[in-house]
Amino acid sequence: MKIPVSITINGRRYDRNVAPRLLLVHFIRDVLGLTGTKVGCDTSQCGACTVLLDGVSAKACTCLAVQADGTSITTIEGLAGDDGLHPLQESFWNKHGLQCGFCTPGMIMASHELLRCNPDPSAEEIRHGLEGNLCRCTGYQNIVRAVQDAAAGGSQ
Amino acid sequence: MSASTFGSGIRRREDPRLITGSAAYTDDIVLPGTLHAAMLRSPYAHARINGIDTSAASEASGVVAVYTHADTVDEIAPAPCAWLLPNSGLTIAEYHCVAKDTVRYVGDIVAVVVAESCSQAYDALDLIDVDYEPLDAVIAPKAAAAEDAPQLHDEIKGNQAFHWTVTGGGDIDEAFGAADVVVKETIVQQRLIPNAMEPRAALARYVQATGELTLWNTTQNPHIVRFLCSLVNGVPEDKLRVIAPEVGGGFGSKIAVYPADFITVFCSKKLGVPVKWVETRSENYQATTHGRDHVQEIEMAATSDGRITGLRATVHAGMGAYLSTAAPGIPTILHGLMLSGVYDIPAIHEDVYGIYTNTTPVEAYRGAGRPEATFMVERLVDLLASRLGLDPAEVRRRNFIPKFDDGHDVVTGLTYDSGDYDGALTKLLGKAGYEGLRAEQAAAREKGRHIGLGLSTYVEICGLGPSQVAGAIGFQGGLWESAILRFHPSGKVNVMIGASPHGQGEETTFAQIVAGELGVSPEDVKVIHGDTESTPMGWGTYGSRTTAVGGAALALAARKIRDKAKIIAAHLLEAAVEDMEYEDGNFFVKGSPDTGKTIQDIALMANVAWNMPEGVEAGLEATSFYDPPNFVFPYGAHLAVVEVDSETGNVELKRYIAVDDCGPQINPVIVEGQVHGGIVQGIGQAMWEEGVYDEDGQLLTGTMLDYALPRADRLPDIEVHSTVTPSPHHPLGVKGIGEAGTIASTAAVYNAVIDALQPLGVASVNMPLTPERVWRSIQESQGRN
Numbered sequence A: 001m002k003i004p005v006s007i008t009i010n011g012r013r014y015d016r017n018v019a020p021r022l023l024l025v026h027f028i029r030d031v032l033g034l035t036g037t038k039v040g041c042d043t044s045q046c047g048a049c050t051v052l053l054d055g056v057s058a059k060a061c062t063c064l065a066v067q068a069d070g071t072s073i074t075t076i077e078g079l080a081g082d083d084g085l086h087p088l089q090e091s092f093w094n095k096h097g098l099q100c101g102f103c104t105p106g107m108i109m110a111s112h113e114l115l116r117c118n119p120d121p122s123a124e125e126i127r128h129g130l131e132g133n134l135c136r137c138t139g140y141q142n143i144v145r146a147v148q149d150a151a152a153g154g155s156q
Numbered sequence B: 001m002s003a004s005t006f007g008s009g010i011r012r013r014e015d016p017r018l019i020t021g022s023a024a025y026t027d028d029i030v031l032p033g034t035l036h037a038a039m040l041r042s043p044y045a046h047a048r049i050n051g052i053d054t055s056a057a058s059e060a061s062g063v064v065a066v067y068t069h070a071d072t073v074d075e076i077a078p079a080p081c082a083w084l085l086p087n088s089g090l091t092i093a094e095y096h097c098v099a100k101d102t103v104r105y106v107g108d109i110v111a112v113v114v115a116e117s118c119s120q121a122y123d124a125l126d127l128i129d130v131d132y133e134p135l136d137a138v139i140a141p142k143a144a145a146a147e148d149a150p151q152l153h154d155e156i157k158g159n160q161a162f163h164w165t166v167t168g169g170g171d172i173d174e175a176f177g178a179a180d181v182v183v184k185e186t187i188v189q190q191r192l193i194p195n196a197m198e199p200r201a202a203l204a205r206y207v208q209a210t211g212e213l214t215l216w217n218t219t220q221n222p223h224i225v226r227f228l229c230s231l232v233n234g235v236p237e238d239k240l241r242v243i244a245p246e247v248g249g250g251f252g253s254k255i256a257v258y259p260a261d262f263i264t265v266f267c268s269k270k271l272g273v274p275v276k277w278v279e280t281r282s283e284n285y286q287a288t289t290h291g292r293d294h295v296q297e298i299e300m301a302a303t304s305d306g307r308i309t310g311l312r313a314t315v316h317a318g319m320g321a322y323l324s325t326a327a328p329g330i331p332t333i334l335h336g337l338m339l340s341g342v343y344d345i346p347a348i349h350e351d352v353y354g355i356y357t358n359t360t361p362v363e364a365y366r367g368a369g370r371p372e373a374t375f376m377v378e379r380l381v382d383l384l385a386s387r388l389g390l391d392p393a394e395v396r397r398r399n400f401i402p403k404f405d406d407g408h409d410v411v412t413g414l415t416y417d418s419g420d421y422d423g424a425l426t427k428l429l430g431k432a433g434y435e436g437l438r439a440e441q442a443a444a445r446e447k448g449r450h451i452g453l454g455l456s457t458y459v460e461i462c463g464l465g466p467s468q469v470a471g472a473i474g475f476q477g478g479l480w481e482s483a484i485l486r487f488h489p490s491g492k493v494n495v496m497i498g499a500s501p502h503g504q505g506e507e508t509t510f511a512q513i514v515a516g517e518l519g520v521s522p523e524d525v526k527v528i529h530g531d532t533e534s535t536p537m538g539w540g541t542y543g544s545r546t547t548a549v550g551g552a553a554l555a556l557a558a559r560k561i562r563d564k565a566k567i568i569a570a571h572l573l574e575a576a577v578e579d580m581e582y583e584d585g586n587f588f589v590k591g592s593p594d595t596g597k598t599i600q601d602i603a604l605m606a607n608v609a610w611n612m613p614e615g616v617e618a619g620l621e622a623t624s625f626y627d628p629p630n631f632v633f634p635y636g637a638h639l640a641v642v643e644v645d646s647e648t649g650n651v652e653l654k655r656y657i658a659v660d661d662c663g664p665q666i667n668p669v670i671v672e673g674q675v676h677g678g679i680v681q682g683i684g685q686a687m688w689e690e691g692v693y694d695e696d697g698q699l700l701t702g703t704m705l706d707y708a709l710p711r712a713d714r715l716p717d718i719e720v721h722s723t724v725t726p727s728p729h730h731p732l733g734v735k736g737i738g739e740a741g742t743i744a745s746t747a748a749v750y751n752a753v754i755d756a757l758q759p760l761g762v763a764s765v766n767m768p769l770t771p772e773r774v775w776r777s778i779q780e781s782q783g784r785n
Helices: A024-031 A087-094 A104-117 A123-129 A141-151 B015-019 B055-059 B118-125 B141-145 B172-177 B222-233 B259-271 B281-287 B370-388 B392-399 B421-432 B434-446 B467-472 B506-518 B546-572 B599-608 B668-687 B740-760 B771-781
Strands: A003-009 A012-018 A050-053 A056-059 A072-074 B035-041 B047-053 B063-067 B109-115 B129-134 B160-169 B181-192 B201-207 B212-217 B240-243 B275-278 B291-302 B308-320 B347-356 B450-459 B481-487 B493-497 B525-528 B580-583 B586-589 B621-626 B635-644 B651-661 B718-722
Touching: A003 A024, A012 A024, A050 A104, A056 A104, A087 A104, A087 A141, A087 B015, A104 A123, A104 A141, A104 B015, A123 A141, A141 B668, B035 B118, B035 B259, B035 B281, B047 B109, B055 B063, B063 B118, B063 B259, B109 B118, B109 B259, B141 B291, B141 B308, B141 B347, B172 B291, B172 B308, B172 B347, B181 B370, B181 B668, B201 B259, B212 B222, B212 B259, B222 B240, B222 B259, B259 B275, B291 B370, B308 B370, B370 B392, B370 B450, B370 B740, B392 B421, B392 B450, B421 B434, B421 B450, B421 B635, B421 B651, B421 B718, B434 B450, B434 B635, B450 B740, B481 B546, B481 B599, B493 B506, B493 B546, B506 B525, B506 B546, B546 B580, B546 B586, B546 B599, B546 B621, B586 B599, B635 B740, B651 B668, B651 B740, B668 B718, B668 B740, B740 B771
Parallel strands: A003 A072, B035 B275, B212 B240, B308 B347, B493 B525, B651 B718
Antiparallel strands: A003 A012, A050 A056, A050 A072, B035 B109, B047 B129, B063 B109, B160 B347, B181 B291, B201 B212, B201 B275, B291 B308, B450 B635, B481 B493, B481 B621, B580 B586, B635 B651
16 A cells, blocks of 8 residues: 655655655655665664754654655755855864764754754753764764854854 | 875865765665565574474565575585684684574574565565574673583584683782782673664675676775675675775774675575665664673782782683674784783783673674773772872872883783873873862862762774784784875876775875875875775774874875876986975975976876886876884873762763874874764763673663663763874874774773772772662662662
């Protein structure tokens, strides 16, 4: 059995028929080929699959594709605008906020949510806000710096 | 652009693709007609397989093939162990990629399903009926070494994989007999699970018409994968291409070549279409290699004024059910030879027993043997200080190897390259405000608060290593690295290297090496790695060796280019070669820098070859093979400051200060990032992480829900400092930095917690130092049940 869905991703509408059990993350990666969003675990712990769903962050492994019918999603591929990288992308680059890069798409999307809710967070608030995203490389310190830098408009 | 680029913290060239989602990791690569493999793994730690019925799975929707041992045994050789430790009675259990008649750990592969989609493959796994006869399992290494323990392998007595010893210096029994003081401890280096964020994966494409195989694989060492795959799968090396595309961290867990990799290749060969396998995270916990798992019984002899006179240890190292690719060398060569640490210890003896247990195979995990060595030595030094009523910093100072810059022999047989251990400690104590912290601690104790300070002064062995040594210690490969440096006519540069970084940033630092040697902009240098077809042979990225060995190969290739460019420049300027000078990308006749030829001018001329000196070949390209004369030995001093809540047992890490010396830093920002990440992994061992099996061999920490990885909100900012002591034998003077943080930090945090608990009478707590464990230890020491 397949169910029709219509989901807008990074500004483009996709109409597809999907299996009811298909996770949103697999819809994004396997059906649409947008592989920037990662799968790092199978228990919704790592946050590598974080996307913006109607502007709010969501772990795309905790949501079925059919539940996302009619929504508008932003993935890491859609974050940069016509005038270049998103400030968070710039800050992660400038502050060495990534090493292997596998957690990075999810980490940037989670940071986007953090700054949406709190545009001027303290280091402690950033650490608390990102506790749902795991990184094994950086020890988080430069991720915190990157988010602070983005919050300060890239001036730090 | 100038040579000063070497040493500057420029941002990474890797990052644009990673921050935009454009990078392609193995699972992101899609080939037409790909089938998907899923592995049926044993739910038992030890069981006989009396029969397997795959008929229902074979009939399931989308299933193309189901294979068991009988289908694969003639075409997949056992997974090899490639570190044949000499003089140790090494016994290698046959590791069938698909289990024959017995499974020996939860996660051992029993069958494989290949289907049109991943979900169909997983659905079909549930339809395979395996008749298991459970057998007694044994989990703890010492229990497995006991006489009446269940036996894993018929042909191996006592579950013993090897018994390795290191003896050096004076008579160890005499040292202990004559000692004023002896301190002892039993330490459990708990099993750790590496958890690279990218799960392991393999995508194999075999073309039956040509017999050519391409394997995309999550590996730290694609050339080793090619070599071992050719042996196990029978594809000739010249027809086998291995590509490590973007690789999402490894920490040792992507060194081994695994049964699932060989099986994926087999499936593609058999079916003649691409086959992809991607592990789930749960599968990663069960079947991707683990680290540590030592039980260490250790003792130190000393004089009454705190001078160490001997160190003796017996270690039982759990190896898991089979020996993984490099496993035997980890708890031995990379561990036992480092037991002198930063100290002059006149007599050392260690016995290491490698023991088979019904658990996931153990391999290198960040630090690989050296964290376990550092912990032993640093724990004993603290115990000695405590026994003698001396400050731990003072005891360290009384035993440090004095400053040296061109070699120092320790009794385990190694020659350290250079070091100033007291210098690092002095800098650390100053940066930390150590005396003030001790005063703060004393004042807090008056008020019933428990602050602790923990030191760890370490040296580690990396930049693996001289190939002659590799041969002598049974490593079934070389340990040199190679680089090709090629100038295009436009002056742009391609660098092809055999090593394969996967997050460490060498696309940037290697471009900086070229910039430093030849005066080009790092922007003009593209570093190519990870593809056996487009890169020269190399032995991989592990043991903090990529920059230390591969970087040296690249520097030497650049110097060959410089020599050739100088000859061409002399010819073009109608001067004698000996009259030529070089500065920052410019070749000129002495005294006339303004009329020189740039490296770009020469690249163009060498490539068009219109006017070459006689006997000089066209092109501007060089290849270099660098086989290091010795290892490199980074070192440093770390301090952890903790506060323990004696009511709850909670440990708060208040400060962490590090001084590390990895020689000249090519890119200090990247160095700092490596230090951060390394330290946090070591803190993870001290405070949260543990791979736990129950007594039947079920992995209780089999998901990210159950295995406590460090999270952002549990950590303080780490204060990073450095000293710079070049390695005397290295072309750039550099040492490694990838593992140093992990090697140092576990002992620092542990020592800090025990220091905090000292007024409560707690002498030891098994790691990880969870609130429950700390609280229980306080209750026990206070005589409360």
